[in-house]
Amino acid sequence: MNSEILQQLALAGLSPEPVCAGRAPIELAWTVDPAEPVLDSRVLLVLPDLHLGESARDEVARLERFLKAVVLAKASLQARGRALSVCQLGDFYDARSDAAFRDAHRRIESLLIDELDTRFCLGNRDWMWSRSPPDWGFTAGRLGHSQRFCRGRVFAFHGHQGDARVDTLLDDAPALWNALGSSLASISSPADALVEARIADWEELAREADQGSAWSEGAAPKAPTPFRAARWCNFGERPARFRRALEAARALAPAITNAIRLVLVGHSHRPGLSWFELAGRVVPVLDAGSFCHGQSQFALVEEGRATLWQL
Numbered sequence: 001m002n003s004e005i006l007q008q009l010a011l012a013g014l015s016p017e018p019v020c021a022g023r024a025p026i027e028l029a030w031t032v033d034p035a036e037p038v039l040d041s042r043v044l045l046v047l048p049d050l051h052l053g054e055s056a057r058d059e060v061a062r063l064e065r066f067l068k069a070v071v072l073a074k075a076s077l078q079a080r081g082r083a084l085s086v087c088q089l090g091d092f093y094d095a096r097s098d099a100a101f102r103d104a105h106r107r108i109e110s111l112l113i114d115e116l117d118t119r120f121c122l123g124n125r126d127w128m129w130s131r132s133p134p135d136w137g138f139t140a141g142r143l144g145h146s147q148r149f150c151r152g153r154v155f156a157f158h159g160h161q162g163d164a165r166v167d168t169l170l171d172d173a174p175a176l177w178n179a180l181g182s183s184l185a186s187i188s189s190p191a192d193a194l195v196e197a198r199i200a201d202w203e204e205l206a207r208e209a210d211q212g213s214a215w216s217e218g219a220a221p222k223a224p225t226p227f228r229a230a231r232w233c234n235f236g237e238r239p240a241r242f243r244r245a246l247e248a249a250r251a252l253a254p255a256i257t258n259a260i261r262l263v264l265v266g267h268s269h270r271p272g273l274s275w276f277e278l279a280g281r282v283v284p285v286l287d288a289g290s291f292c293h294g295q296s297q298f299a300l301v302e303e304g305r306a307t308l309w310q311l
Contacts, residue, residue: 004073005045005300009311012069014062019271019289019297019308021214024231026271027307028262028284031226038261039150039303042083045070046156046299048266048288049123052105053094060108062296062311067111074116086116087147089266089288090123090158109136119147123158123267124199145183152259154301157184159265159287161245162238166199174248181248185256215272215287225282233272239285243276250279262306264288264299271297271308 009016018025030038050063074084093105112118113136120143122129129137137143146157161180170176179195218234221227242263250257260278263285271289275282286306289297296311 004076005043005070006309008069008073008076009066012065014066014069014311016309016311019214019310021231021233021272022217025307026214026229026231026233026273027305028227028229028273028286029305030228032304033226037150037303038153039301041081042085042150042302043077044149044154044301045084045086046264046286046288046301047086047088047118047291048297048299049089049091049269049290049292050108051091051094051125051290051292052108054292059292059294059296060105063291064107064111066296066298066311067108067116071111071115084116085149086112086118087149087156087264088112088118088120089156089264090121090160091125091267092120092123094125113142119143121145121147121156121158121266124160144186146186148256148259152256153261154264155260155262156264159238159267160199162235162241162265163199163267164237166241167237169199170195177244177248178252180245181250182252184245185249185253213270215268215270215274218274221275221277221282223277223282227275227282227284229273229284231273233274233287235272235274235285235287238268239274239276242285243278246278262286262301264301266290269293269295 006016020026077084119141122143122145129143133143146155148155176195183195215233215235218232220232246257258279260283263283265285265287268287269290270287272287274285276285286299288299288308289295291297297308299306299308
């Protein structure tokens with residue numbers, strides 16, 4: 001796994017350790033096929049929910065130290081001819097975007113945007129930015145319901161689209177599922193705003209016993225796949241809802257969804273690794289946990305491997 005980022009974190013006095021569940025590290029490996037890569041030569045850093053505004057002061061300070069170390073690692077990677085991409089999976093702020101509030105976190109914004117050129121997904125806490133983006137959100141590709149990397153082979157979105165409440169709010173209305181799929185595929189649809197408001201403007205509370213814990217163990221894929229993991233997780237019905245939304249997107253934009261090899265999500269604050277089948281192939285889903293509320297988790301992805309880390 002990428003040594004530059006881990007070395008710079010250690011030099012900053014931060015000690016990343018693999019995130020484990022049932023004593024097994026939450027990591028994904030796959031057979032590298034030059035003819036059909038998942039990534040390319042880049043390193044992808046994945047930041048889950050930050051919830052700035054709810055986070056304690058020491059958590060924000062740790063985040064700033066973390067990002068400064070990543071900036072140094074980026075320079076080291078570039079010197080070796082490798083790129084670093086950064087994706088934040090949504091719930092960046094905690095439902096606030098006024099200038100006075102953002103001033104308190106301006107250094108975090110500067111590191112993520114000016115230094116690391118981060119791309120952001122819209123979460124259920126900050127979905128309103130789709131209608132009234134912050135100033136930095138007007139840069140093309142900076143802010144969206146989903147983010148795509150490596151010619152669309154890596155597909156990232158917040159993850160609230162897989163919550164149980166979606167079944168109740170969207171029911172079996174094909175038009176609403178199509179609108180959800182079109183928003184994930186970044187295709188404008190008149191129904192997008194209605195659907196996003198329905199599924200995002202509420203809070204599905206986790207059981208206290210589940211908060212901060214990893215997902216329970218689940219079944220491994222039975223279909224042939226180059227992906228392997230020491231422990232697959234049980235995400236309940238979330239993967240089926242992800243698949244349904246992406247199947248709807250596939251009907252509208254098959255070139256986008258047919259390219260997907262790996263999905264990255266946050267939202268649950270519970271790290272884990274699951275999968276679903278799409279377009280005849282196994283698609284792993286990596287839940288990157290959270291970087292708030294006592295957790296400081298992140299994912300590193302490069303060709304052949306994806307790992308979860310905790311500070």
